[in-house]
Amino acid sequence: MTDTNWRRSSFSGGGGQGGGNCVELAHLSPTTAAVRDSKAPHRPALLLPTTALTTWLTTVR
Numbered sequence: 290m291t292d293t294n295w296r297r298s299s300f301s302g303g304g305g306q307g308g309g310n311c312v313e314l315a316h317l318s319p320t321t322a323a324v325r326d327s328k329a330p331h332r333p334a335l336l337l338p339t340t341a342l343t344t345w346l347t348t349v350r
Contacts, residue, residue, distance in 0.1 A: 293315045293317065294316075295313040297327055312324050312326060313325050317336070319339070321337070321338065321339065322336070322338075322339050
């Protein structure tokens with residue numbers, strides 16, 4: 290997924306205490322999204338159905 294367009298929240302900060310500890314999201318297709326740890330982008334990403342990701346985001350808001 291090297292050419293994937295990853296997005297990070299504007300609330301993630303620039304490092305330091307509490308900053309930079311964030312996840313990144315990418316839409317891979319209309320039905321699949323990927324989530325990864327921004328501190329370890331070389332590690333595997335979690336693939337989710339977009340419906341599951343939308344449900345989770347709605348719940349945590």
